[in-house]
Amino acid sequence: MTYDPANIFAKILKGELPCHKVHEDENALVMMDIFPQSKGHTLLIPKAASRNLLDADPATLSSVMPLVQRVARAVKAATNADGVRLAQFNEAPAGQTVFHLHFHIIPVYDGVALGA
Ligand code: 5GP
Numbered sequence: 001m002t003y004d005p006a007n008i009f010a011k012i013l014k015g016e017l018p019c020h021k022v023h024e025d026e027n028a029l030v031m032m033d034i035f036p037q038s039k040g041h042t043l044l045i046p047k048a049a050s051r052n053l054l055d056a057d058p059a060t061l062s063s064v065m066p067l068v069q070r071v072a073r074a075v076k077a078a079t080n081a082d083g084v085r086l087a088q089f090n091e092a093p094a095g096q097t098v099f100h101l102h103f104h105i106i107p108v109y110d111g112v113a114l115g116a
Contacts, residue, residue: 052091
């Protein structure tokens with residue numbers, strides 16, 4: 001499987017499509033999910049061009065995982081959620097719909113993540 005540079009998240013990273021951005025640094029962009037699974041569902045998108053975890057450069061993962069932790073902590077604090085689910089899907093049969101590596105940070109309220 002190859003990386004398609006015309007995917008939606010690549011366009012958002014280039015500023016060609018809008019998003020509700022909550023953070024950006026040299027390694028990643030963090031934005032609100034357009035179809036949230038719960039209140040505060042956030043996406044972290046590494047800037048490096050990878051289709052998903054399977055083809056990602058380990059250096060990319062090293063650079064963004066501390067931010068994943070920071071975002072998870074911040075989302076939990078901001079939403080007063082009871083927990084936070086980290087989700088990440090690789091290829092369509094596994095549930096991936098946008099083929100640029102990304103991490104879901106999903107607040108969970110009393111064990112229920114669905115139903116924003
Ligand atoms: P996947 O199943 O690929 O892991 O999830 C892709 C996620 O991206 C979904 O939760 C979907 O709601 C979200 N999404 C798809 N298109 C857009 C968009 O244009 N903007 C934002 N903010 N989220 C999107």
